[in-house]
Amino acid sequence: xTIFIQKGDAPMSxxxxxxxxxxxxxxxxxQYLREAGLLTDDADYKAWAAQWLSDNAVNGANNQFNHQxxxxxxxxxxxxxxxxxxGRALVTQERDTGALDDSGNPVTETVVVQPAIAPLxxxxxxxxxxxxxxxxxxxxxxxxxxIVQDEAERAAAQxxxxxxxxxxxxx
Numbered sequence: 001x002t003i004f005i006q007k008g009d010a011p012m013s014x015x016x017x018x019x020x021x022x023x024x025x026x027x028x029x030x031q032y033l034r035e036a037g038l039l040t041d042d043a044d045y046k047a048w049a050a051q052w053l054s055d056n057a058v059n060g061a062n063n064q065f066n067h068q069x070x071x072x073x074x075x076x077x078x079x080x081x082x083x084x085x086x087g088r089a090l091v092t093q094e095r096d097t098g099a100l101d102d103s104g105n106p107v108t109e110t111v112v113v114q115p116a117i118a119p120l121x122x123x124x125x126x127x128x129x130x131x132x133x134x135x136x137x138x139x140x141x142x143x144x145x146x147i148v149q150d151e152a153e154r155a156a157a158q159x160x161x162x163x164x165x166x167x168x169x170x171x
Contacts, residue, residue, distance in 0.1 A: 002028065002055040003062070007171060011066040021056065069171060072164045075157035084150040087119035120144050 002024050005017065012020070028048075082088040091114040099107045123141040130137055 002052055003058050005059040005062040005066070007062050007065050008069065009062070009066050011070050012063055017059065017063055021059065025052065065168060065171075068164055068168045071160050072168055075160040075164075078153060078157040079161070082117060083154070084120045084144075085122065085147045088114065088117040090114070090116035120146055122147065 002021075004020060004024055005012065090112065092110050093113050094108045095111050097107045097109055101107050121144055124144050125139045126142045127136045128138045128140055129135070
C-alpha cells in the first residue's frame with residue numbers, strides 16, 4: 001500500500017522520507033476525501049488512515065535498517081584495508097595470454113594484482129619545542145600518528161560491526 005522504503009535501499013534522511021511520504025499521501029487520498037472523512041467519521045477513511053500509520057512505522061523501521069546496513073558495509077570495507085603497521089604483500093597472478101609456445105602449451109604472464117606496500121615505522125622522531133621561545137631543544141621518539149589513526153579507525157569500524165543487529169548482518 002504505502003510502504004515505499006524497502007530493505008536494502010539507499011538510506012534516506014528524515015526530511016527525504018517525510019517528503020516522499022507526503023507525495024504518496026497526497027497521491028492516494030484527495031483533499032476533499034480527507035476533509036470529508038475527518039468531518040463525517042467515515043469508516044473507510046479511518047481504515048485507510050490506520051493502514052497509513054502502520055505502513056509509516058514499517059517505512060521508519062526499513063529506513064533505520066538501511067542506515068545500519070550502510071554503516072555495516074562501510075565498516076567492513078574499512079576493516080578490509082591493510083594495516084598501516086604491517087603493510088601489504090605483493091599479490092601476483094598468472095594469466096593466459098592466448099598464445100601457445102613451440103610445444104603447444106599455453107603461454108602465461110605474471111601480472112601484479114596488488115603492489116606491495118611497506119609498513120610504516122612504529123615510531124617517528126618529533127621535535128621538542130619550548131613554548132616560551134619557540135626554540136627547538138631536541139627530539140623525541142613518539143608513536144607514529146598515522147598508525148595510531150589507522151588503529152583508531154579500525155577499532156571504530158569493529159565497534160560498528162559488533163553493534164550491528166544480526167538481521168542486518170544476515171542481509
